[in-house]
Amino acid sequence: MHAVNPWVAVAYLVAGVLFILALRGLSSPATSRTGNRLGMLGMLIAVVTTLVTHVPLGGVGGAHGPSIPFEGDFVDLVTAGEIVIAIIIGGTIGFITARRIQMTAMPQLVAAFHSLVGMAAVLVAIAAFLNPGAFAILGADGNILTVSRVEMSLGAAIGAITFSGSVIAFAKLNGNMSGAPIILPARHVINLGTLAAIVILTALFAGSAHAGPGENNLFWIVVAAAFAIGFLLIIPIGGADMPVVVSMLNSYSGWAAAAMGFTLHNTAMIITGALVGSSGAILSYIMCRAMNRSFISVIAGGFGADSSSAGGPAKEQRPYKRGSAEDAAFLLKQAENVIIIPGYGMAVAQAQFVLRDMADMLKEHGVNVKYAIHPVAGRMPGHMNVLLAEANVPYDEVYELEDINHEFAQCDVAFVIGANDVVNPAAKTDKASPIYGMPVFDVAKAKTVMFIKRSMTGVGYSGVDNEVFYLDQTMMLLADAKKMVEEINKSLAD
Amino acid sequence: MDFISILSIFVLACFVGYYVVWSVTPALHTPLMSVTNAISSVIVVGALIASAAAGAGGSKWFGLVAVALASVNIFGGFAVTARMLAMYKKKERPAPKTGGH
Numbered sequence: 319m320h321a322v323n324p325w326v327a328v329a330y331l332v333a334g335v336l337f338i339l340a341l342r343g344l345s346s347p348a349t350s351r352t353g354n355r356l357g358m359l360g361m362l363i364a365v366v367t368t369l370v371t372h373v374p375l376g377g378v379g380g381a382h383g384p385s386i387p388f389e390g391d392f393v394d395l396v397t398a399g400e401i402v403i404a405i406i407i408g409g410t411i412g413f414i415t416a417r418r419i420q421m422t423a424m425p426q427l428v429a430a431f432h433s434l435v436g437m438a439a440v441l442v443a444i445a446a447f448l449n450p451g452a453f454a455i456l457g458a459d460g461n462i463l464t465v466s467r468v469e470m471s472l473g474a475a476i477g478a479i480t481f482s483g484s485v486i487a488f489a490k491l492n493g494n495m496s497g498a499p500i501i502l503p504a505r506h507v508i509n510l511g512t513l514a515a516i517v518i519l520t521a522l523f524a525g526s527a528h529a530g531p532g533e534n535n536l537f538w539i540v541v542a543a544a545f546a547i548g549f550l551l552i553i554p555i556g557g558a559d560m561p562v563v564v565s566m567l568n569s570y571s572g573w574a575a576a577a578m579g580f581t582l583h584n585t586a587m588i589i590t591g592a593l594v595g596s597s598g599a600i601l602s603y604i605m606c607r608a609m610n611r612s613f614i615s616v617i618a619g620g621f622g623a624d625s626s627s628a629g630g631p632a633k634e635q636r637p638y639k640r641g642s643a644e645d646a647a648f649l650l651k652q653a654e655n656v657i658i659i660p661g662y663g664m665a666v667a668q669a670q671f672v673l674r675d676m677a678d679m680l681k682e683h684g685v686n687v688k689y690a691i692h693p694v695a696g697r698m699p700g701h702m703n704v705l706l707a708e709a710n711v712p713y714d715e716v717y718e719l720e721d722i723n724h725e726f727a728q729c730d731v732a733f734v735i736g737a738n739d740v741v742n743p744a745a746k747t748d749k750a751s752p753i754y755g756m757p758v759f760d761v762a763k764a765k766t767v768m769f770i771k772r773s774m775t776g777v778g779y780s781g782v783d784n785e786v787f788y789l790d791q792t793m794m795l796l797a798d799a800k801k802m803v804e805e806i807n808k809s810l811a812d
Numbered sequence: 813m814d815f816i817s818i819l820s821i822f823v824l825a826c827f828v829g830y831y832v833v834w835s836v837t838p839a840l841h842t843p844l845m846s847v848t849n850a851i852s853s854v855i856v857v858g859a860l861i862a863s864a865a866a867g868a869g870g871s872k873w874f875g876l877v878a879v880a881l882a883s884v885n886i887f888g889g890f891a892v893t894a895r896m897l898a899m900y901k902k903k904e905r906p907a908p909k910t911g912g913h
Contacts, residue, residue, distance in 0.1 A: 327813075330857075333854070334825070337851045337854070338828055338832060340847055340851065341829075341832045341833065341836065341844065341847070341848070342832050342835070344836040344837070344840045344843060344844050344847070345835045345836055345837060346837060347837070347839070347840065347897070347900035347902075350840060350843065350897045350900070351894070351897050351898070353847075354843075354847060354890060354893050354894055354897055357847055357850060357851055357890065357893075358890050360851070361850070361851065361853070361854065361856075361886055361890070364854050364856075364857055365856060365857070365860065368856075368857045368860045368861060369860060369864075372860060372861050372864040372865070373860075373864045397863065397864055397872075400863065400876055401860065401863050401864065401876065401879060404863070404876045404877075404879040404880040404883065405879060405880070405883045406883075407880050407883070408879065408880035408881060408882065408883025408884040408885075408886075408887070409883045409884070409886070409887040410887075411884050411888070412883060412884035412885060412886065412887035412888025412889070412891070413887045413888060413891050415884075415888050415892075416887070416888040416889075416891035416892035416895060417891065417895070419892060421896075424842055424846075424892075424896075427846075427888075427892065428842075428845050428846060428849060431846070431849045431884075431885050431888060431889060432849060434853075434881045434882070434884055434885050435849065435852050435853055435855060435881075435882070435885055437878075437881055438853070438855050438856070438859060438878040438881040438882045438885075439855050441859065441862075441874045441875070441877055441878035441881070442855055442858035442859050442862060442874075442875070442878050444871070444874050445858075445859075445862035445871040445872075445874040445875045445878070446858070446862070446871075448870050448871035448874070449862065449865055449871035449872075451865075452861060452862060452864075452865030452866075452871070453858075453861060453862075453865075465815055532870075564845070565845070568845055568848060568849065571849070571852045572848065572852050574852075574855070575852045575854060575855045576822060578855055578858050579818075579822075580815075580818055580822070581858070582857065582858050582861070583813045583818060584857055584858075585818075585821055586854050586857065587854050587855065587857060587858070588818060588821050588822045588825060589821065589825040589828075590851050590852060590854045591822075591825075591852070592822055592823075592825035592826040592828070592829050593825060593828070593829040593832070593833075593848065593851070594829075594848040594849075594851065594852040595826070595829065596826055596829030596830045596833055597829060597833045597844060597845075597848045598845075598848070600830070600833045600834060601833075601841060601844070601845065604838075604841075691839075693838065696842075698841075698842060698845065699838070699841035699842060699844075699845065700838060700839060700840060700841025700842035700843070700844070700845075701842050703838070703839040703840070703841075703842065704842045704843070704896050704899070707896070707899040707900045707901070708899050710899075710901065712901055712902050712903040713839055713900050713901065713902065714902055714903055715903065716839060718838050718839075
């Protein structure tokens, strides 16, 4: 059935190229919107090509001509109708969700979407297993082709891992489940054993002489084991490592699509799978580097399990300077350069909108305002940039860690809002600290450091105290982030 | 297509992916994830083939459910990406004082 008509193969190739261009567009915000449209066009071409070649409408006839002969592939209007209904149901749910979702909930949404791709891959693999004739992977001996058996097992297994892993990631990010890691005894043995079982069973399935349509139960065991391993792999991983997990599952959803592309000999699926797979892998790497954690240690899990007593009760007595909104407003107005360092606490307090107002007022006073974003500032790669963009912060005022870190020495006020670990010098000095080695902002070089924090007791995600709180040039602004910024704005307006 | 041609396409596409993704600006990493999510739903091709195929009744229903799931992703993924990208704006007016870059 494959490549009966060369134009079909060309159409899938065009779709694959359009997907590459969709990602290429993301190299700058200016070209990104066109890129997204090219991606949509690619998907449309892939879907229409498949429909045209596989759903000859009964009665209409002639439209496809004799060039695409499909024995036993003739489907009536009922089937076409069923497909359209499935697309409408799914499309409506997807579209409405995409319109309504809060930008702060983006990590959960992406995790949920990954789980759907994973499940779709599993279902397609099952369909190929039950009806290999439709996918042209049935051998002359009545068995499914050996190489296809490996491909479909891989596709189903990776899809199943993506599904169950993403469901757990979603539950942790959405708060349906505690973000704390759940540690099973001997989990490494269980995980490695299950992985080995998947590999061995796949090999046995490939080597089996009994592999007709739906015939060999080994396939089902592989799928069940893969569902289990996805679940087991993600439950021991703590909330702080979720950005890595979401990126990793992104990668897996790509490899699952690629494996199914091998089964179907479909270039669009293979190209896309490779793109998505590399994309997720690179994002995982970037996130790991930003936290100075090795990928293996993230996957092994357990980070943040032991309630670290770092900092200790004695340190709570240390003196610090507390400032008021008026003090802060006065200093900010006098400043020449201000760098704002937002953390996830800002998003939780929904302070990004009033923060933008503050920056606007400062600009009217002739202050040069920049935003500095740490790669792990949000709950997924690039999350903080989206949250600031939503508050209409121009993207050319937002800088990445390595682009702005040298500017703190010339900066009058470093304004830290809802962040802690990413400005903690312990990452550079204290080898015992859980965040040691993580790249951080050198805020202590600024003339004044302002910290908006709810209270002195709550410390960052890693539970580490921060030396910067107690420096001479540091002013602690203890309040809810949104209320504090609103008060600063009031003082600035006077 | 034989296995080796398919494998060649796959390996070359991995390299293309590597270079294209590194050129994505970090500010757009979240839209990158949502758009890769949308395009990985190209798995819908397999789902459509299963739905349209005659024979083995069960496989058709697995296919249809997969079409619905992938459609959630296609529409949801592209729509949410478009919504995010629409928010990225440049400075509308020059700031009173521009510090060089």
